[in-house]
Amino acid sequence: xxxxxxxxxxQSLIASLLCIVLGLLLxxxxxxxxxxxxxxQAILAVIRNFLNVSKANLQLKNLGNTLVKTAPLLxxxxxxxxxxxxxxxxxxxxxxxVVGAAAGLYAALQWGWGWLPCLLLAIALGAVSGAIxxxxxxxxxxxxxxxxxxxxxxxxxxxxxxxxxxTEQASPYTLHLRGNADQAILPSLGLGNLFNKHQYVTIAxxxxxxxxxxxxxxxxxxxxxxxxxxxxxxxxxxxxAGMAEKRNIILTLMIGGALAAMGGALLYLTDFEQWSVGLxxxxxxxxxxxxxxxxxxxxxxxxxxxxxFIQHITAGGAFxxxxxxxxxxxxxxxxxxxxxxxxxxxxxxxxxxxxxRSEERALLRKQKAAAGGNTEKxxxx
Amino acid sequence: xxxxxxxxxLGITKRFPGIIANDNITLQLRHGxxxxxxxENGAGKSTLMSVLFGLYRPEEGVIxxxxxxxxxxxxxxxxxxxxxxxxxxxKLVECFSVLDNIILGVExxxxxxxxxxxxxxxxxxxxxxxxxxxxxxxxIEDITVGMQxxxxxxxxxxxxxxxxxFDEPTAVLTPQEIDELMVIMKNLAREGxxxxxxxxxxxxxxxxxxxxxxxxxxxxxxxxETKSSSMEELSAxxxxxxxxxxxxxxxxxxxxxxxxxxxxxxxxxxxxxxxxHDVSLQVRRGEIVCIAGIDGNGQSEFVYGLSGxxxxxxxxxxxxxxxxxxxxxxxxxxLGMSHIPEDRHKxxxxxxxxxxxxxxxxxxxxxxxxxxxxxxxRDNIRTYAERLIEDYDVRSGQGPVTAARSMSGGxxxxxxxxxxxxxxxxxxxxxxxxxxxxxxxxEFVHKKLVEQRDAGKAVLLISLELDEVMxxxxxxxxxxxxxxxxxxxxxxTTQEELGLYMAGAKRDExxx
Ligand SMILES: Nc1ncnc2c1ncn2[C@@H]1O[C@H](COP(=O)(O)OP(=O)(O)OP(=O)(O)O)[C@@H](O)[C@H]1O
Ligand SMILES: [Mg+2]
Numbered sequence: 064x065x066x067x068x069x070x071x072x073x074q075s076l077i078a079s080l081l082c083i084v085l086g087l088l089l090x091x092x093x094x095x096x097x098x099x100x101x102x103x104q105a106i107l108a109v110i111r112n113f114l115n116v117s118k119a120n121l122q123l124k125n126l127g128n129t130l131v132k133t134a135p136l137l138x139x140x141x142x143x144x145x146x147x148x149x150x151x152x153x154x155x156x157x158x159x160x161v162v163g164a165a166a167g168l169y170a171a172l173q174w175g176w177g178w179l180p181c182l183l184l185a186i187a188l189g190a191v192s193g194a195i196x197x198x199x200x201x202x203x204x205x206x207x208x209x210x211x212x213x214x215x216x217x218x219x220x221x222x223x224x225x226x227x228x229x230t231e232q233a234s235p236y237t238l239h240l241r242g243n244a245d246q247a248i249l250p251s252l253g254l255g256n257l258f259n260k261h262q263y264v265t266i267a268x269x270x271x272x273x274x275x276x277x278x279x280x281x282x283x284x285x286x287x288x289x290x291x292x293x294x295x296x297x298x299x300x301x302x303x304a305g306m307a308e309k310r311n312i313i314l315t316l317m318i319g320g321a322l323a324a325m326g327g328a329l330l331y332l333t334d335f336e337q338w339s340v341g342l343x344x345x346x347x348x349x350x351x352x353x354x355x356x357x358x359x360x361x362x363x364x365x366x367x368x369x370x371x372f373i374q375h376i377t378a379g380g381a382f383x384x385x386x387x388x389x390x391x392x393x394x395x396x397x398x399x400x401x402x403x404x405x406x407x408x409x410x411x412x413x414x415x416x417x418x419x420r421s422e423e424r425a426l427l428r429k430q431k432a433a434a435g436g437n438t439e440k441x442x443x444x
Numbered sequence: 445x446x447x448x449x450x451x452x453x454l455g456i457t458k459r460f461p462g463i464i465a466n467d468n469i470t471l472q473l474r475h476g477x478x479x480x481x482x483x484e485n486g487a488g489k490s491t492l493m494s495v496l497f498g499l500y501r502p503e504e505g506v507i508x509x510x511x512x513x514x515x516x517x518x519x520x521x522x523x524x525x526x527x528x529x530x531x532x533x534x535k536l537v538e539c540f541s542v543l544d545n546i547i548l549g550v551e552x553x554x555x556x557x558x559x560x561x562x563x564x565x566x567x568x569x570x571x572x573x574x575x576x577x578x579x580x581x582x583x584i585e586d587i588t589v590g591m592q593x594x595x596x597x598x599x600x601x602x603x604x605x606x607x608x609x610f611d612e613p614t615a616v617l618t619p620q621e622i623d624e625l626m627v628i629m630k631n632l633a634r635e636g637x638x639x640x641x642x643x644x645x646x647x648x649x650x651x652x653x654x655x656x657x658x659x660x661x662x663x664x665x666x667x668x669e670t671k672s673s674s675m676e677e678l679s680a681x682x683x684x685x686x687x688x689x690x691x692x693x694x695x696x697x698x699x700x701x702x703x704x705x706x707x708x709x710x711x712x713x714x715x716x717x718x719x720x721h722d723v724s725l726q727v728r729r730g731e732i733v734c735i736a737g738i739d740g741n742g743q744s745e746f747v748y749g750l751s752g753x754x755x756x757x758x759x760x761x762x763x764x765x766x767x768x769x770x771x772x773x774x775x776x777x778x779l780g781m782s783h784i785p786e787d788r789h790k791x792x793x794x795x796x797x798x799x800x801x802x803x804x805x806x807x808x809x810x811x812x813x814x815x816x817x818x819x820x821x822r823d824n825i826r827t828y829a830e831r832l833i834e835d836y837d838v839r840s841g842q843g844p845v846t847a848a849r850s851m852s853g854g855x856x857x858x859x860x861x862x863x864x865x866x867x868x869x870x871x872x873x874x875x876x877x878x879x880x881x882x883x884x885x886x887e888f889v890h891k892k893l894v895e896q897r898d899a900g901k902a903v904l905l906i907s908l909e910l911d912e913v914m915x916x917x918x919x920x921x922x923x924x925x926x927x928x929x930x931x932x933x934x935x936x937t938t939q940e941e942l943g944l945y946m947a948g949a950k951r952d953e954x955x956x
Contacts, residue, residue: 284819284820284822285814285818285819285820286808286809286814286818286819286820287818289801289808289820290808292794292797293794293797293805296794296795296796296797297790297793297794297795297796299790299791300790300791300792300793300794300805301794302753302773302791303751303753303773303783303785303791303792304773304777304805304806305772305773305774305775305776305777305806306774307772307774
């Protein structure tokens, strides 16, 4: 049992589960404060998400909704964890996600491109966006967090400006793809039928999962991954070994940008949501990607589950009884839980010290027994 | 209180995955003695000291202080019992002053305010009593390694520690500083402090220690009085055979020039003056050339410039006639340069990588280890690592998959040496290659250097170790304040003459 606890993977898993439990508990406490009468019900509603509805058909539909949003979140968390392996904190993920959304929508609505070219354009521009941060870091040593945040804003307003050319009349929302650019909607390949003819469940979901596996393979099994992890662990040794540090930094952030932008396109090319050009802050998807990356133990496979979980509770929030709580409550609860997800590393640390403590106590008992015998002997002589 | 021993460690057993680092070890430290701990790399010395200092918890065994069993769970407990430790890698805060470092954690305060005056007085008193010269207001990052070590010692004394543990204190010191440390340790012992002292240098142990406990592969071999023992006996106890302290080698037969450095200058990070100024030298096939000098005379920067870690300010480097002055590190490596770096933790290893991943750090991109699609060939990496581990006797808990971080210092060094020599370079740059190695391993590494030479390779050795400088190379170049000030023949010169050059008291106009 103890040895099992010492395994890194197991520790990550336990830490993540503990975070979830703590987050739910804290959410519950907050609900209790606001309105004690409905707290239990409300937190259950969050956990149950699509199970809140009773009909099997509707359950599937709701599950489908959650999955549609899981795909882009997973892409964002992959972007974050990829950069993190190299020791870079890609907070620009939020803006890169916007790049993908905007590029996809614009190419679809303005130029009438098909879904594949739209997706590829999004990926390419995301890579460019990442490369900007990467080059600033590599050549000018500008901190990637600072330049990432700035670029997030620039990207947001540029996206709003460009997309205002393709909005519905007298509305801040971009045109629906369905009816205006059907060719750009991601194919479903029959997946939608699995979810009660869900028109928004598309190849985005399996594609994101495949990419998670690709990222895992690249990091663990390839020369490129070997170099990236070496750079992240010890920059000096990587340099000593002749690894092209600057190139790797730029490449990493390019790939991170491409992943996040692909996430943006994977959501908006389903036509599930419309972009609002009135947005005055970057969508939370990218930032939630940071939480999902950590909750998933910085492991691509873990990220699949953590991304799903985060979308699960976010969607579950919608089922909270709005007659008892203000309508923002669902966001509040899910953000509390997401916030707690960031504590994974801390909890891992706590597990380790806890282990040491218990070993210590066991040892103390043993030594007391031994020492007891010894002092007696000492006293006699 | 009349217990004969200040510290007794009885039947200590500490296991790590795949290895018993300490297997039922007994160590008894008398009051006021200097007790040396000797053993091969990975024998378990640092582990045993870490147990005493509360960093590790042993699975079995009892520790007694003055005859009374005690429980040491963390360094705070150790400190409360008067046990202090100077780690091999110092634990000082770089941007703090010497005084602040010494009082860190035990700051005298009054009403929440620091009371530094009393502390300063106590520190100066201690410094005077024991001949530990420090400047209390200097910042750690600005002072020499020797002064940093004196700061560490003062830290122990300031806390009124009576049991002082020194883990390989001399590995990082210059010969002069080592002599000073020996005197300081003797003073401390005379004042009644009890000292545990780890070193691989038998001469040091014979010079200062009263007794010596020997470990081998985690087991207790014995404890001897140094007066009635000899270096030969100690080394035989340690490695189980006789060690040859002298390097056996045939006369060199130098061939054509491999490395040609012309007027090389490297800028200094600290001063306006160049760290390396107008250095020209050649190394030919089949010879070992040693750059000797006191630490901090530009040797590190010279190697950085040569290996490509730092850009050259001026001058040219030719390897086999090819101009590499502006080449990337990878390019130099592919063209036949190997580099055993001075700082194994900073440059030499990715500590969080496994041993096998570290062993291919310079070659992972070769077709043998990466296929055309860019995937690592794990099987080949494993086979290769297993061969190096075998050939170079790199000891660790779990073989190729051991985390480099968990390996003993000496075995980390052996892994780097294996990697760099096995690359079969045209030019081998070896910076302090035997730092932290046991006598057996030193003998082995020296043999390997000579083997490289005899195979027609060029070897450039950079060393602070006088014995090594006199014994291994075919030519000695002395570096002083960033310049080559003399060329000596190790067969004709003496340590005294070498010392004069190193101290800058003598210089020739050498223009190679
Ligand atoms: N934290 C650790 N985890 C796993 N194994 C360890 C750890 N620390 C030490 N070891 C193993 O225990 C053995 C003894 O290591 P230790 O550092 O005590 O050797 P040492 O005698 O100090 O050697 P050296 O002279 O090379 O410093 C080594 O084989 C090492 O790999
Ligand atoms: Mg050691």
